[in-house]
Amino acid sequence: RHGTATAPPRHRHDRHGQHGSALEILLYPSDEFGRQELPTAQIPAFVAKFGLPTDGGGCTLMAKVEVNGGREDPVWAFLKAGGKDVSWNFAAFFVVGKDGQVVGRFSSRELDACGEALAVAVAA
Numbered sequence: 001r002h003g004t005a006t007a008p009p010r011h012r013h014d015r016h017g018q019h020g021s022a023l024e025i026l027l028y029p030s031d032e033f034g035r036q037e038l039p040t041a042q043i044p045a046f047v048a049k050f051g052l053p054t055d056g057g058g059c060t061l062m063a064k065v066e067v068n069g070g071r072e073d074p075v076w077a078f079l080k081a082g083g084k085d086v087s088w089n090f091a092a093f094f095v096v097g098k099d100g101q102v103v104g105r106f107s108s109r110e111l112d113a114c115g116e117a118l119a120v121a122v123a124a
Contacts, residue, residue: 023058023118023122024058024059024060025058025059025060026060026062027047027059027060027061027062028062028063028064028065028067028073028075028076029043029061029062029063029064029065030064030065030066030067031064032066032067032068032086033088037064040063040064043061043064044061047061067085067086067092068085068086069085078102079092079094079096079102079105080105081102083105091107091108092105092106092107093105093106093107093108093110093114094106095114095117095118095121096121097121098121098122103117103120103121104117
């Protein structure tokens with residue numbers, strides 16, 4: 001992503017370092033927010049600048065999707081489960097437990113709480 005939105009990816013990478021193979025990070029690009037997403041072919045190199053692998057290794061770059069509205073990706077419909085729409089590209093982080101259930105939804109302002117939920121989820 002562009003501009004100052006680089007702290008959340010670094011935070012995800014740091015959390016992955018803490019939890020290793022017990023944590024899988026899925027990155028979903030979306031052009032829904034100000035149409036500022038890079039062209040699909042340029043996204044892997046951009047993400048790699050922040051030290052995040054995009055070809056497995058605990059961090060997988062998914063296809064560009066819609067996360068809100070009538071064309072939202074089914075994964076996002078499941079994650080939001082009737083909750084409010086995502087308001088900005090880094091406005092929502094979801095923790096999903098090993099059982100496939102959503103443990104919690106966190107904003108970029110709740111990274112400590114997100115980290116605590118991750119610790120509980122990977123320990124379960």
